[in-house]
Amino acid sequence: MDNNNYLGCEMKVEKGEAGYVLEDVPHLTDYIPDLPTYPNPLRSNPAYSVVKQYFVDADDTVPQKVVVHKDGPRGIHFRRAGPRQRVYFAPDEVHAAIVTCGGLCPGLNTVIREIVCALYHMYGVTKVLGIDGGYRGFYSKNTITLTPKVVNDIHKRGGTIIGTSRGGHDKPKIVDSIQDRGINQVYIIGGDGTQKGAAVIYQEVRRRGLKAVVAGIPKTIDNDIPVIDKSFGFDTAVEEAQRAINAAHVEAESAENGIGVVKLMGRYCGFIAMYATLASRDVDLCLIPESPFYLEGEGGLLEYVEKRLKENGHMVIVVAEGAGQELLAAETKTSTAQDASGNKLLQDVGLWISDKIKGHFAKQPSMPITLKYIDPTYMIRAVPSNASDNVYCTLLAQSCVHGVMAGYTGFTSGLVNGRQTYIPFNRITEKQNNVVITDRMWARLLSSTNQPSFLRSKDVIEVLKQEAPPTQLLDGENSKTVDN
Numbered sequence: 001m002d003n004n005n006y007l008g009c010e011m012k013v014e015k016g017e018a019g020y021v022l023e024d025v026p027h028l029t030d031y032i033p034d035l036p037t038y039p040n041p042l043r044s045n046p047a048y049s050v051v052k053q054y055f056v057d058a059d060d061t062v063p064q065k066v067v068v069h070k071d072g073p074r075g076i077h078f079r080r081a082g083p084r085q086r087v088y089f090a091p092d093e094v095h096a097a098i099v100t101c102g103g104l105c106p107g108l109n110t111v112i113r114e115i116v117c118a119l120y121h122m123y124g125v126t127k128v129l130g131i132d133g134g135y136r137g138f139y140s141k142n143t144i145t146l147t148p149k150v151v152n153d154i155h156k157r158g159g160t161i162i163g164t165s166r167g168g169h170d171k172p173k174i175v176d177s178i179q180d181r182g183i184n185q186v187y188i189i190g191g192d193g194t195q196k197g198a199a200v201i202y203q204e205v206r207r208r209g210l211k212a213v214v215a216g217i218p219k220t221i222d223n224d225i226p227v228i229d230k231s232f233g234f235d236t237a238v239e240e241a242q243r244a245i246n247a248a249h250v251e252a253e254s255a256e257n258g259i260g261v262v263k264l265m266g267r268y269c270g271f272i273a274m275y276a277t278l279a280s281r282d283v284d285l286c287l288i289p290e291s292p293f294y295l296e297g298e299g300g301l302l303e304y305v306e307k308r309l310k311e312n313g314h315m316v317i318v319v320a321e322g323a324g325q326e327l328l329a330a331e332t333k334t335s336t337a338q339d340a341s342g343n344k345l346l347q348d349v350g351l352w353i354s355d356k357i358k359g360h361f362a363k364q365p366s367m368p369i370t371l372k373y374i375d376p377t378y379m380i381r382a383v384p385s386n387a388s389d390n391v392y393c394t395l396l397a398q399s400c401v402h403g404v405m406a407g408y409t410g411f412t413s414g415l416v417n418g419r420q421t422y423i424p425f426n427r428i429t430e431k432q433n434n435v436v437i438t439d440r441m442w443a444r445l446l447s448s449t450n451q452p453s454f455l456r457s458k459d460v461i462e463v464l465k466q467e468a469p470p471t472q473l474l475d476g477e478n479s480k481t482v483d484n
């Protein structure tokens with residue numbers, strides 16, 4: 001077994017025949033030997049005891065790639081999630097804490113609910129705390145007691161009942177709080193920043209030799225976390241975005257040369273914009289951070305808008321918030337402002353595009369336009385998760401609890417090729433998931449909207465130089481390395 005080091009996070013890598021690689025997750029016994037184990041209480045749970053093969057085989061792993069060639073290596077695998085025959089915590093020993101960090105995302109409350117219910121109903125645990133208001137809540141606020149009764153209806157509400165925040169990741173204070181309160185299971189729900197913070201907490205807990213498990217559940221409405229099939233809340237966001245696109249379409253259709261502009265979330269990646277556009281079929285132009293565009297001249301955005309209005313009398317534009325930021329930066333004084341977590345604050349590309357289009361047509365009195373700009377960001381983020389996301393959140397939460405009870409630590413619970421897995425933190429944080437514009441999914445979008453690709457011949461050469469594109473949202477390769 002190889003132990004590599006990444007970001008101070010030890011990687012457990014096991015190799016097998018035919019190029020098989022298991023990127024394993026740490027276990028409490030890696031640094032605390034001779035821990036007692038107990039039979040899994042699910043054995044005597046009437047709901048589960050009748051289910052054949054309910055327990056996961058210790059050797060079950062899930063491949064990262066499902067499209068393979070007959071002579072190719074078997075490739076990277078992750079440990080399959082699910083209940084184990086033996087657990088490393090007695091029910092009355094468990095003192096669990098749940099924290100939510102970063103921006104809101106539909107489904108947060110469902111994940112909280114299902115962690116609490118899995119702990120109580122599957123494992124007989126009765127001490128579960130909510131940390132109030134993100135990472136800083138560990139050391140600056142009182143905790144919230146969570147019971148099945150308290151969380152019973154929360155999946156029907158948007159937001160997070162335990163609050164969230166950006167910034168405030170103070171490692172010593174957080175781990176002191178975990179140690180002082182005797183917390184031995186920490187469930188951390190959040191995006192890429194949160195999972196980096198979780199990795200740091202895991203490392204410190206381990207350095208102190210504490211019998212405390214640190215596990216993450218990936219939350220990202222933008223779907224910018226790699227490896228996993230997709231993030232919870234993404235489906236709900238795409239669905240909710242339809243309401244804004246419909247409104248933009250109604251406004252555009254009802255006016256002479258009507259233009260509806262909708263800005264959707266997507267700081268670094270355009271998944272919500274791309275899927276919302278594909279789902280709607282009313283969108284004539286979709287702009288995402290991964291696909292550069294230009295305004296003026298032949299093949300430019302303004303030429304396309306004019307053409308579309310002449311052909312159709314109206315048009316709808318969907319723009320992801322991170323699109324065209326380099327154009328805005330070049331034009332306005334570049335803003336270096338950051339939020340409390342260190343994320344760069346973006347300029348409003350929707351407003352900028354709207355002004356550019358208005359300015360263009362102001363010079364053509366023979367072609368008056370009516371433009372309406374809709375920014376539904378916080379209306380989309382605030383809704384409760386839809387039915388399919390609710391089921392997904394339930395599986396993520398239950399898988400995470402099974403892994404934690406089995407003593408695994410330093411992992412994120414995630415869906416890979418339709419199977420629940422345990423993924424080491426570094427795999428989640430070292431890269432970012434992006435739309436690959438040489439992939440068939442983006443080609444589908446271009447053909448559905450009929451928009452230009454905005455690629456000049458020199459850009460095409462650059463794009464073709466890049467690696468062969470992966471299958472979108474499936475084999476987790478549509479990702480690029482990010483600076484940590």
Ligand SMILES: Nc1ncnc2c1ncn2[C@@H]1O[C@H](COP(=O)(O)OP(=O)(O)O)[C@@H](O)[C@H]1O
Nearest residue numbers: 101102166167169190191192193194196197341
């Ligand atoms: N590199 C990092 N190391 C430790 N903590 C981090 C890091 N990046 C972000 N965090 C913490 O994670 C939390 C959420 O991060 P943020 O970027 O706001 O949201 P998200 O997790 O959704 O990406 C914040 O409390 C922030 O301080």
Ligand SMILES: O=P(O)(O)OC[C@H]1O[C@](O)(COP(=O)(O)O)[C@@H](O)[C@@H]1O
Nearest residue numbers: 102103191220221222265266267339
């Ligand atoms: O106004 P806020 O809270 O900073 O949130 C805006 C950001 O939050 C998001 O919805 C999600 O961001 P995170 O994944 O970092 O939480 C982004 O799409 C958006 O840029």
Ligand SMILES: [Mg+2]
Nearest residue numbers: 102191192193
């Ligand atoms: Mg983030």
